[in-house]
Amino acid sequence: MSLILFAFVVRVRDGLPLSASTDFEHNRELQERKQQLRKISKALGLLPDRGTVKGHDLNIYFVSSEGVSYMTVCHCSLPVATAFCFLEDLRWEFTACFNSTVVALAARPYPFLEFDSTIQKLKQHYNQSGGPALQVTLAEVQEDLKLHPPQVITLDEVELSNGTANGHMEQAAGSGQNVRLEPVTAPGILSLVLNIMCASLNLIRGVHLIEYTFQDDYEGIWNVVAFLLAFVCCVFQCHLYLFHSSWKKQKSLTLLSVIILCNFYLFGMRNMWQLLFHMSVASFSTVLILTRKLQHRTIDCGV
Template structure:
C-alpha cells in the first residue's frame, strides 16, 4: 500500500510550485489536503527547515534549504524519518539538476515538468523499499529528528494568515515579476521607439536650456521642468508597456497628464506641430499600455 501519495518541489521565496508528482487521487479529503499544502507553501520561508502538519486523513511534511523546499502528502502510518529521508533525497536530486539561476528565473508553475518522472520513480522506490534496506539512513535521520524535532504547523493558522475564511481561498496577488504579459505587437514596438525619441528630445532640450539659463533668469526653471518632467513620464510609459504594474490605469493617466501639461506649457518654445506630435505619441503609448493584457495562467499540467 502506498504511503507517500504526493510530492512536489516549490520555490521558497514565494511558494511557486516548480515540479510535482502526477496526481492520481481525487478524493475530497486529498484535494482539501492539496489545497492546504499550497497555502502552507506560501509561508515556508517563516518556518524552520523541517516540519509537518495535519491535513485531514493525511499528513503534510516539508523539508527546505536554500532556494528550494520539498513537500509531501503521506498517510499517518508513514514513519516521519522515512518521509524526511525521501524529501532530503528529492532535494539533492533537484538541486543537482537545476542551478540557482534557473530556479530564481522560473516564472510559471511547474516550469521543470521533466523532473516529474524522477519524483515518480523516487516515490515508487520509497513506497516499496523495506525499512531494513535503508536502516542506516533512517537511523541517521531519526537521530537528527530527536536532536532537533521538526516544527508542527497548525494549518488553520496558515489559512487565517493567508486570508482563507470558511474554506474559501481568496485571490493571491503574485509579485509583479511573476505576471506574464501578452506578446509585444508591431504597433507596440513603434510606440516604444517614438516614446524613446520623444524622451530623448525632451532631455536634450531640457539640458541645453539649463546650461544656458542658470545665470540668466530664474523664470526659465519652469521651462526646464516642462522638458524634464515629460522626459521622465515618457521613460515610465515605456516601463509600463513592457512590465506589469499594479494600478496601471492610474499611472498611465498621470503620465499622460504630465506630458500634455508639459507640452502646453512649452507653447512658444515649440510650434503646434511639435506639440501635437509629442501629445499624439503619449496617447498612442497610453493606448498600447492599457490594451496589452496579462496572459491567462496556464493550467497546472495535470499534476
Template sequence: MSMIFFACVVRVRDGLPLSASTDFHLSQDFLECRKRLKALSSILARYPSRGTARGRNLSIHFLSSGDIACMAICSSSYSTIMAFCFLEELRWEFAASYNTRSINSASRPYAFIEFDNTIQKVKHHFNSSPGSRAKASWERVEEELQLQPPVQLQLEATELLNGLSNGEHAGGRVEVVPTYRMQPVTPLGILSLVLNIMCGALNLIRGVHLAEYSFQEDHEGFGNVIAFFIPFLACVFQCYLYLFYSSARKVKTFLLLFCVCSCNIYLYGLRNLWQISFHIGVASLSSYQILARQLLEKQPDCGV
C-alpha cells in the same frame, strides 16, 4: 494504507511550484490537503527548515534547503522519519539536476516538469520497499529530528496562516516544539568529569615537559610526546560529549576510549601499570557516563 501520495518541489521565496508528481487522487480529503499545501508553500520562508502539518487522515511534510523546498502529502500513519528520508533524497536529486541560477530565473509554474519522472521513481521506491531505500539515511535523519524537531502545524490552520501572511488579522499562531535537553548530570557523572580533567592535566603537563626535553636532547621521543597529547585531547572531548549531545555519539565515545587505551599502553615504561590502569579506568568510567546520559525526552512523531 501508509504511503506517500503526492510530492512537489517549490521555490521558497514565493512558493512557485517547480515540479510535482502527476498522481491524481479524487478524494475530498486529498483535494483539501492539496489546497493547504499550496497555501503553506507560499509562506515557507517563515518557518524552520523542517515542518509537519498534521491532519486526521493526511499530513504534509516539508524540507527547505537554500532556494527550494520539497513537500509531500502522506497518510498520517506514515513514519515521520521515512517521510523526511524521502524528502532528503528528493532534495539531493533536484540539487544535482538544477543550479541556483536556473531556479531563481524560473518565471512560470512547473518550469522543471521533466523532474516529475525522478519524483515518481523515488516515490515508487519508498512506497514499494521503504526499508531498503531509507536504510542509509535513517539513523542520521532520526538524530537530526531528535536534535531539531520539525515545527508542528495543524493542517486545518494552514489557510489561516496564509491569510496572516497576506496581512489579514487572525488569532492563530505556530507552535514550535522545544529543543531536546540532556538528562540531569549525576554525582557519578560529576566525579567522572573531575577525574577526566585531572587525567587531562596530567597528560598535558607530562607531554609539555617531555616535549621540552625532546627538543633539546632526545629527538626520538616525539612518539611519546604525541602519546601524551592525544589522551589529553581525548579527555577534553570526553568532557564535551558528556555535557553536550552530539551525533554519532556512541562511535565517538568508543573511538576516544580506544585512543586513551592505546596511548597509555604505548607509554608503558614511562608509566607503571597502576598509572596506566588509573587512566584507562577513568576513561572507561567517562565513556559509560557519556552513553548513560541520554536525551531528556524523545519526540513521539519521530518513531515508526
C-alpha cells in the same frame, strides 16, 4: 497501499510551483491536503525550515533548503523519519539536476515538469520497499529528528502567516492605526469613566504621599510607587480598550495582575471597600478589553 501519495517542489520566495508528482488517486482528503499545500507554499518564508501539518488520515511534511521547499502528503501510518528521509532524497535529486540560479530565474509555474519522472521513481521505490535503500541514511534522519524535531504547524498559523506575507496583517501588528474596532458600547463608556476615576484617585494619593514621604518617612516610598504604578496601569487599560494592540490578551491580563498586586500592597492605606472597588473596576475593564473585537471590513472592490 501507497503511503507516499503526493510530492511538491516550490520556490520559498514566492511559493512558485517548480515541479510536482502526477497522482491518479481521487481521494477527497488528498485533494484537501493538496489545496493546503498551496496555502502553505505561500507562507514558507515565515515558517520553519522543517514542519508537519497533521490531518485525519494524511499528513503533510515539508523541508526547506537553499530557497526551495520539498513537500509531501503521506499516510499517517508512514513513520515520520521515513517521510523526511524521502524529502531529503528528493532534495538531493533536485539539487543534482537544477542549480540555484536556474531556480531563481524561473518565471512561470512548473518550469521543471521533466523532474516529475524522478519524483515518480522515488515515490515508487519508497512505496514498494517501505523506505530508502540505505538504512544508514534512515538512521541519520532519525537521529537528526530526535535532536531537532519538526515543528507541528496548524492551519491557523498558516492562514496568519499568509496574511502577514501578503501584507494584510501589517497594520494589525502595529500600533492599531487604520484598524477599526467595534463601536464603543455603554458598558465601555462606564468602564472608561470608572478607570479615569481610579487613575485620578491613585495619582492624587501618590502625589500627596510624595511630599509627606520626602519630609518625614522615606520608608513610605513603596506606597508612592504602588499608587503611581496603579495610576499608569489604569491609563493603559483605557488605551487598550480604545485602540487595537498586538498581544492584547497578555497585556490586559498583566495590567490587571499589577493593579491587584498594588492594591493588596496598599492594604492599610485603603479600607476593604476601596480595595474591592479598584480591583472590580480593573477586572470589569479587562473583560471589556478582551471581548471588544475588530470590526469586519468589507472587501474593497476598487483594488
